[in-house]
Amino acid sequence: MTKINSKNIVDLIEDIFLRRGAESYLGEQVTMAQHMLQAAQCAEESGADNEQIVAALLHDIGHYKNEIPESALAKGINNFHEEAGANFLEDFFPASVVEPIRHHVAAKRYLCAVRLDYFERLSPASIHTLNLQGGPMTDKEIREFEKNQYLNQCINLRYWDDEAKDPNRKNPPFSYYKPLLESLVS
Ligand SMILES: [Fe+2]
Incomplete structure (x- = not known):
């Protein structure tokens, strides 16, 4: 595997989108690429800042686990997709991008625990994974989660994630977001 650095990280991500974007997204009506591009589009349409748009664009990159270098996976405890993705991206992108992805x-x-109307927004596949992911948070988990400095960004990302599953929606190509990604690499 090519050594990843701040000069080639965006090309590498683009390559993942182009080579593997057409893969299906866990029982949803959209492909993986459509899902992530639509999430970025939802963020942009909501007037989100650049970090949030990029977080939305990359939030599920951890599903491509075999594209992620061993060194990043070695940092993880369970390497669920959100952790694997965040550990991969944290060497190149700011915490404001990475932490919402992680969470x-x-x-x-x-949201399932604190917002009564939230559950209705979930797709059947997302309800199924909710149960595997531990179900709604307990009160103790809620208090802990609310200490997160990026709480609002985490919540926003989650709403865009749920919205970005529309097979009839037209979304921009990856190249549209490339300059934005490049501007945030450090
Ligand atoms: Fe997602």
Whole structure:
């Protein structure tokens, strides 16, 4: 595997999108690429800042586990997709991008516990994984989660994630977001 650095990380991510974007997304009506591109589009349409748009664009990159270098996977405890993705990206992108990605599944468990109307937004596949992910948070978990400095960004990302599953929606190609990604690499 090519050594990843700040100069080639965006090309590498683009390559993953182009080579593997057409793969299906866990029982949803959209492909993986459509899902992540639509999430970024939802963020942009909501007037989100660049970090949030990029977080939405990359939030499920951890599903491509065999594209992620061993060194990043070695940092993880369970390497669920949100952790694997965040550990992969944290060497190149700011915490404001990486932390919402790390917590986007926790945010679903959080919202299921604190917002009564949230559960209705979930797709059948997402309800199924909710149960595997531990179900709604307990009160103790809620209190812990609310200490997160990026709480609002985590919640926003979660809503875009849930919205980005529309097979009829037209979304921009990856190349549209490439300059934005490049501007945030450090
Ligand atoms: Fe997602």
